[in-house]
Amino acid sequence: MNQKMTTRETPQETILTSDLTWEVAQLWPRRRQWTETDYFILPDTNQMVELSEGELIMPPHPTETHQRIVMNLAFALRAFVREHNVGTVRFAPLPVRLWPGKIREPDIFFVAQEHADRIGEQFYGPPDLVVEVTSPTTRRTDRREKYVEYAQADVREYWIVDPDTRTVEVFVLCEGAYELLGKWSPGQMARSKILPEFEIAVETILA
Helix, strand or coil: CCCCCCCCCCHHHHHHHHHHHHHHHCCCCCCCCCCHHHHHCCCCCCCCCEEECCEEECCCCCCHHHHHHHHHHHHHHHHHHHHHCCEEEEECCCCEEEECCEEECCCEEEEEHHHHHHECCCCECCCCEEEEECCCCCHHHHHHHHHHHHHHCCCCEEEEEECCCCEEEEEEEECCEEEEEEEECCCCEEECCCCCCCEEEHHHHHC
């Protein structure tokens, strides 16, 4: 007869485990005291981790809809960029250093050929174009915090794809602030200004 083996943690083992967890936690910086050095020695993970104002920020795990949209747009943008040999397209998770102490992981980003020096093995410098696919939990960050940060970092173009409203908005940098180039819905073509020949049907992005 097969017997099922089970183990039960004793109170002493529980205490030891708890103490060990606390000791490990003490190895990491306190809140608002994280530096870039601390950030870049974190263990490898597929979870996106950002650094802002001395704090680690972990955006929520992406949904099926989010990932489908990212792939649709990233592959189309990458194909265009490759065909015209104008730069590099990447997508998260991959750190982007906007300035010292400010590290974000945009859903998709493009670095122009003339800014190839911003491409690093560990992280990228400010891209020329950034795309964020927003969600109820990231909408505030995408439309407020990152909207300001990307402008401050001289990101020339910012795309916001909103699956809930089924819209694509493109903002272009003008004298240090973003101006709306266009807001498109299904049945329309979203387009770029810094990549003049790149346009894509909203249905293709959201499909």
